[in-house]
Amino acid sequence: MIARKVPHMIYGADYNPEQWPEEVWEDDVRLMREAGVNLVSLGIFSWARLEPSPGEYDFDWLDRIISLLHENGVMVNLATATASPPPWLAARYPESLPVTQNGVVLHPGARQHYCPSSSAYKERASELVRRIADRYKDHPALAMWHVNNEYGCHVAECYCDTSAEHFREWLRARYGDLDTLNEAWGTAFWSQRYAEWGEILPPRSAPTFANPTQQLDFRRFSSDALLKLYEMEKEILRGATPEIPITTNFMGFFKPVDYWKWALREDLVSDDSYPDPSDPEAHIKAAMSRDLMRSLGDGAPWVLMEQTTVRVNWRERNIPKRPDVMRLWSYGAVARGAEGIMFFQWRQSRAGAEKYHSAMVPHVPTETSRSWSEVSRLGAELGRLDELLGARGEAETAILLDWESWWALELDSKPSTAVRMLEGLYSFYEPLYNTNVSVDFAHPGSDLSSYRLVVAPNLYLVTDDSVENIRRFVADGGTLLMSFFSGIVDAQDHIRLGGYPAPFRELLGLQIEDFVPMATGETNRLDTTGGETCDLWADLIHPEGAAILASYTDDFYAGTPAVTRNVYGEGAAYYLGTRPEERFTKLLVERVCDEAGVRPTAEVPPGVDTVRRKTGAASFLFLLNHNQETVEIRLPSPGRDLLTGKGHDSQLTLDPLGAAILQEERHKVDV
Ligand code: GLA
DSSP: OOBTTBOSOEEEEEEOGGGSOHHHHHHHHHHHHHHTOOEEEEOTTOHHHHSSBTTBOOOHHHHHHHHHHHHTTOEEEEEOOOSSOOHHHHHHOGGGSOBOTTSOBOOSSSSOOOOTTOHHHHHHHHHHHHHHHHHHTTOTTEEEEEOSSSTTSSOSOOOSHHHHHHHHHHHHHHHSSHHHHHHHHTTTGGGOOOSSGGGOOOOOSOSSOOOHHHHHHHHHHHHHHHHHHHHHHHHHHHHHOTTSOEEOEEOSSOTTSOHHHHHTTOSSOEEEOOOOTTSTTHHHHHHHHHHHHHHHTTTOOEEEEEOOSSOOSSSSSOOOOOTTHHHHHHHHHHHTTEEEEEESOSBOOSSSTTTTSOOSBOSSOGGGOHHHHHHHHHHHHHTTOGGGTTOEEOOSEEEEOOHHHHHHHTSSSSSOTTOOHHHHHHHHHHHHHHTTOOEEEEOTTSOOTTOSEEEETTOOBOOHHHHHHHHHHHHTTOEEEEESSOSOBOTTSOBOOSSBSGGGHHHHTEEEEEEEEOOTTOEEEBOSTTOOEEEEEEEEEEESSOEEEEEBOSSTTTTOEEEEEEEETTEEEEEEOEEEOHHHHHHHHHHHHHHHTOOOSOOOOTTEEEEEEEOSSOEEEEEEEOSSSOEEEEOSSOEEETTTOOEESSEEEEOTTOEEEEEESSOSOOO
16 A cells, blocks of 8 residues: 555545635536546645745745645645745755756756755755655545655756765765776876865866766766755654655656655655656557566555646657556556556646646546546546555566666767667567566566566666676576677676676677678568568678577678577576567567466457566456557456456457456456
């Protein structure tokens, strides 16, 4: 269960009552009851209203709205209001403003205009949090804490002088002395040797490529600087209310912040998610984020903290979700472990930059609104899903993701800057999703022993511990599928010498003589029966025991192996030295799943997403039809659809964009 005080599926939104006259609040709570809302995130952007001038606080309005919500059965996910400082903070402490890499100061007038290392920001923010915590800690409506908002969303790093000082402190703690730092940063190169700590700067705009390790460390530092802010607030809240769960909202695969580190420090994971309705694969990309969220919390239930009912306002063209899509995508989140579905925001703003962003309550009268009827329907349905609470997903496959490796992979001055982490992850996630295989994401250093198959896309940077962890996984009988440009550097972004990829040569049974990055539009071909093409990258592989599964057919490296398999210990390690067209990756993924004994969740028609969640006593099969046509599904077990209450024996018909959650009668099902 997400929060003891809301022992149901959570349903609600960000609620910004300060944007409205109080008469509207009565209407708000009436409509919240109508829609089945049981939790709202309150006060996220209220700092200027709560502390109109320095040290002068006004909580009366917040007291009134919290009481009104409580009287109406709506619990509160109370925000700490530190996400957007009031203009007075910048006026009084101009040094609190963030500075970009080019030295440009970011001014107030939008939001998130603070330097994460600013002491003025930290002092004023923590005082505000203390007062909020103190005032509401015993309020019966308080169900959860919402710390700040989307850390790093607009300002993930700051290059000001204070940040430079803090960066140096962070480096001192990491390296101890300057010689060690000089060694780690490889400063013998380009005369970069530092003689004094004071000479070290963040990687500000420079004539050409900045030192890669300096850049990597600055990313580590910047993620940690934000994490410190979170911990500063968390400590205050924990002291006031040891029992109330604390979260801050993530943003899916958000590069600047290492969510593995963060999730460990949260009571529950929550996520904001805005898939693009104009992208035909949006639901698959959304599923990938949902699987990440479940994995970050080690399988525990999480909350979809924000999504939109219909449209956002921040793309160039804000394509609406078609009828039934919001419902279907919401169940996509529930299928992958969400026990809360919430929106940005409750009532659509009348003014400000987000007035064209849809909300649960639209500008137009609710009686004439398609989205309101969808909102009410979903609220009523979620109210019937208490049985699902605590049910967990089960995955036999893990895709490895390490934020540090992601940062290092995408630094400049590489063989090819076209190799992108998310594309690498997705190139394997998509075929796994399409074969109905459940996937976790895992850190390469984490316990992999529960998986049969581990996929390691472009795992560029690896620590010795991760190398040993992956090696042991295969030696103990696991199946590994690793793709190109993996195991190339250590934690300092230094090449691991001894023939690429040095730490995995024995495991993979090969050596890579060289990389051949391909030009835009350039392809090669594999000597498979299907003759599939490949692009982006070609590793020139010399097998050292590995069996060759496919070789290139063209160019100066025709006949060189591209795909291999090596038996290692009790397991097997596959290596993919290029980016093949999807058809090939799909076949390869099917083969490794088969070999690893990874089973699909169920056999369903294409375009149907199927996921299972289980408790000790029950098993729930989600069937989500992303097709525009009706589909017939042969059920692996008879069961009852929680959404309709209807029983189904062996067959179930799903409407276009329809969803079913089947409580299975037989729950140890072999497909
Ligand atoms: C983010 C923010 C919200 C809002 C939405 C709009 O998720 O957290 O405050 O700006 O984006 O999509």
